[in-house]
Amino acid sequence: xxxxxxxxxxxxxxxxxxxxxxxxxxxxxxxxxxxxxxxxxxxxxxxxxxxxxxxxxxxxxxxxxxxxxxxxxxxxxxxxxxxxxxxxxxxxxxxxxxxxxxxxxxxxxxxxxxxxxx
Amino acid sequence: xxxxxxxxxxxxxxxxxxxxxxxxxxxxxxxxxxxxxxxxxxxxxxxxxxxxxxxxxxxxxxxxxxxxxxxxxxxxxxxxxxxxxxxxxxxxxxxxxxxxxxxxxxxxxxxxx
Numbered sequence: 001x002x003x004x005x006x007x008x009x010x011x012x013x014x015x016x017x018x019x020x021x022x023x024x025x026x027x028x029x030x031x032x033x034x035x036x037x038x039x040x041x042x043x044x045x046x047x048x049x050x051x052x053x054x055x056x057x058x059x060x061x062x063x064x065x066x067x068x069x070x071x072x073x074x075x076x077x078x079x080x081x082x083x084x085x086x087x088x089x090x091x092x093x094x095x096x097x098x099x100x101x102x103x104x105x106x107x108x109x110x111x112x113x114x115x116x117x118x
Numbered sequence: 119x120x121x122x123x124x125x126x127x128x129x130x131x132x133x134x135x136x137x138x139x140x141x142x143x144x145x146x147x148x149x150x151x152x153x154x155x156x157x158x159x160x161x162x163x164x165x166x167x168x169x170x171x172x173x174x175x176x177x178x179x180x181x182x183x184x185x186x187x188x189x190x191x192x193x194x195x196x197x198x199x200x201x202x203x204x205x206x207x208x209x210x211x212x213x214x215x216x217x218x219x220x221x222x223x224x225x226x227x228x229x230x231x
Contacts, residue, residue: 035220045168045211047220059218095167102174103215104158108167 002026002107004096009112016086016116022079022096022109030054030074033099036081038092039111046092049081050099064090086116120144120214124223130231137199139226141212146192149216156216159188159197161208162225168211172197204230 008020020036036048049070050059058070069082079096093113097105121144131137147156155175160168170179172188175195185200199206207230212223 044224045213045222047222050218050220061219097167100170100173102154103156103220104170104173104213105160105168106170106173106179108169111167 002098004098004107004109006094006096006109006112009094009114011115011117012086013118014087014116017082017084018086018114019083020081020094020096020112020114022081024077024079024098027098027107029072029077033101034070034072034079035097035099035105036070036079037095037097037105037108038090038114039095040092043092048094051079083114086114088116090114091116119219120147120217120221122212122214122221122223124210124212124226126226127224128227128229130229131199131202132231133204134201135231137202137206137228139197139210139212139228141190141195141197141223143193143195143214143216147214147216148192155191155195156214157188157190157195158213158215159186160211160213161206162211163208171210199228202228202230 003025005023012018035050039045051070067085071080093111095111096109098107100106123142125140157175159172162168176188187198209225211225
């Protein structure tokens with residue numbers, strides 16, 4: 001059974017940093033591209049970032065470029081999202097998702113709420 | 119960026135009736151080299167992550183009931199539920215993966231009439 005288990009969300013002040021983790025099981029993590037997607041009531045679903053199998057091909061949404069860093073540790077079956085210089089508009093539920101070749105998301109984690117507020 | 123626009127925003131349908139949700143992309147998402155439409159549909163219920171229903175515009179994900187079907191090509195796509203069941207009440211999203219950034223439609227809320 002494929003499982004994606006996230007951790008690391010919470011309340012953080014503007015300008016602060018937070019790291020999200022996503023531990024994968026039930027599939028060969030090192031063979032799968034992975035994504036981060038966030039969701040707010042106002043914006044809906046917004047793609048954040050993508051990483052290929054070994055971290056050599058990484059893409060970001062313009063809204064997070066230069067502030068967020070996606071990475072992975074294939075030995076630990078873990079995906080990360082390092083979020084720096086956080087802003088109120090980064091407040092969202094963040095999901096990690098497994099890539100189905102073609103850029104679709106066939107498995108999603110349960111989501112973690114990140115709240116940026118003073 | 120490719121803008122995905124869904125219609126309607128809200129759709130009341132009686133149980134057992136057909137439901138159709140539309141999705142229009144701001145440019146073609148049909149990739150000429152493989153003749154595939156880079157379009158997926160997701161279902162999201164309250165408190166849950168989205169669930170993949172359809173990809174490549176018309177390929178049903180494993181385990182998805184066959185009352186769900188996807189159609190369309192180029193810029194215009196549809197998700198059809200042939201006979202609405204109570205458990206189909208959810209928000210439905212389309213998504214394009216033709217180009218980065220990957221983008222989603224704004225969602226269509228499907229409800230029981």
